[in-house]
Amino acid sequence: MRALPMLGRTLVVAAALFAWLALLGIWVPTLDVLASFLPLIGAALLVGVILAGRSSRWLLPLAAVAAAPVAFATTHEAMRAIPAATTTARPLRVLTHNVWVDNATPGATGAAIAAAAPDIALLQETSRSRPLLLAAAAGTLPYATRCPNNRCGLAILSRWPIRASGYFLKDAHGLAFGPPILWATIAVPGGAPVTVATLHYPWPLPAARAASARAAMARALGRIDRNALILGGDMNLTPWSAAMRHQDTALAPLVRMTCAAWSWPSGFAFLPIDQLYAGPAWGVIGVTRLAAAGSDHLPLLVTLGRR
Secondary structure (H helix, E strand, O other): OOHHHHHHHHHHHHHHHHHHHHHHHHOOHHHHHHHHHHHHHHHHHHHHHHHHOOOOOOHHHHHHHHHHHHHHHHHHHHHOOOOEOOOOOOOEEEEEEEOOOOOOOHHHHHHHHHHOOOOEEEEEOOOOOHHHHHHHHOOOOOEEOOOHHHOOOEEEEEOOOEEEEEOOEEOOOOOEEOOOOEEEEEOOOOOOOEEEEEEEOOOOOOHHHHHHHHHHHHHHHOOOOOOOOEEEEEOOOOOOOHHHHHHHHHOOOOEEOOOOOOOEOOOOOOEOOEEEEEOOOEEEEEEEEOOOOOOOOOOEEEEEEEO
């Protein structure tokens, strides 16, 4: 049975190596991708300690060293302050979902979105499935944004009329600026209109390209009123990464309302890469991860309320 202690020691050493390489992502952006797997690295570390037993004196000190980056990242996410809505606030149910460009059953996905009864749906990767998806969801969400040339890959669906929308942000003179982002101002009954937006970031590698896209978006959003803005989408970032911590700061006063909401892949979700931010006017009531329905992502239903 010597194989098990040896396997355990190997897991501990590997976990220590990958955990500290992930932490170096603070200074070396390419390594930050490893931070997305820190919870899995922590699980491997625990298994390694159990299998190794007391086979080596150096095992527990090394395990403690390996656990430090895992504890740092996960504790930061667990302790992050997320404002709550007032107890009397009217709920606003916002769904964010990457419906997957290769979705073979967009009608079923649209029906599942409708069955979840959101007030607003922020959708990504809709370029191939848009007509069937929107038709299936129309019973609950009859209003939809237009997509330039039907190729932007984003859609916003609403229970209530959409007063204005666009594929780029616009300044006071109506001139577009910043990177592509789909937005809509929605006439919510009994209150002020609500502006929502959705985006889909590129993959985290190459790191320079991904960082440039996030920085451009932060600069553009910094030019508009974000007090009541709601922003959601597939951000290809996990809460354990330095890039996510940097974005949380860069997008302030928007606050990320999703907290370690595992959403990809749908069969065994271990990466929380779908996120939703909201301005200071909003607080969170609840976040629900919904069942898979044709996409490789799980939908997230975030219920917000005024503060």
